[in-house]
């Protein structure tokens with residue numbers, strides 16, 4: 001039997017219905033006259049998020065980078081928390097490509113308070129870089145998939161606006177946040193100037209993200225996307241997958257959340273494994289292995305034939321639920337961890 005793959009919600013394969021939608025998509029050259037399906041997706045995403053315009057991108061990293069390139073100047077500074085994806089996992093594109101520095105705002109499980117934003121803003125003096133943009137992440141990946149409450153986003157948005165800063169929401173998993181809190185994408189986005197959203201995570205598409213914002217920002221982002229080599233031609237097949245996923249895969253995200261809670265419950269019963277179940281709110285389960293069971297990397301290796309998960313720290317491991325995982329796969333995963341824990345304990 002193949003191992004259960006909980007490394008990420010990016011490991012999904014397109015469903016048969018999604019493949020059909022991809023095959024049926026009308027195509028054009030999206031750099032010349034436009035690809036009709038890409039344009040349809042961009043209009044749909046802009047509408048869902050209540051913004052005037054959207055841009056289809058190859059990845060979430062590219063959508064975030066374009067948010068920076070279209071709303072900042074070289075030498076500016078952005079504010080985010082020190083676990084933010086844009087800082088932690090994007091190969092320092094903010095510095096190497098966009099020429100920005102970063103100032104960290106203290107955060108509690110990925111949530112930045114308005115005072116923390118205000119405290120991170122540089123004085124308007126020639127010694128300092130100009131603070132231009134605040135980036136928040138919803139849900140927050142390294143904080144365990146924590147969603148923001150609408151009120152928290154509103155407060156940060158107000159603080160940023162009051163000081164003339166822009167707010168970008170890295171919403172790679174905004175769909176999960178919406179499924180967990182019941183807040184609409186539009187209500188979250190109303191507090192931000194730009195939002196990036198991802199189709200290749202919980203929604204199950206093979207490729208793609210989008211950046212949404214006002215017309216001028218998206219027009220500039222479109223030029224920068226070309227500069228980065230990210231302007232795609234007959235990309236409508238990929239866009240069709242995203243349209244299909246928006247229509248059919250958003251509602252089911254609550255199932256991933258239910259199964260994440262179920263996995264957390266099973267894991268918390270295993271000796272040597274600790275999991276803070278109060279933090280399991282969306283589709284991610286972070287758990288710790290006791291040093292007596294080895295390091296996280298060793299433990300993942302031991303699991304690999306039955307369960308694939310990724311170490312995220314010396315003793316911490318991440319499991320992510322997604323659309324190929326049913327209840328039975330959750331039970332198998334928990335059994336795999338229990339067996340690996342027993343094996344490890346026996347060895348030491």
Ligand SMILES: *Cc1c(COP(=O)(O)O)cnc(C)c1O
Pocket residue numbers: 058059060061062064085086137139140141170172173198200209
């Ligand atoms: C995955 C992720 C991204 C980047 O997405 P890629 O498509 O992998 O480049 C950005 N932000 C967050 C919070 C993510 O989890």
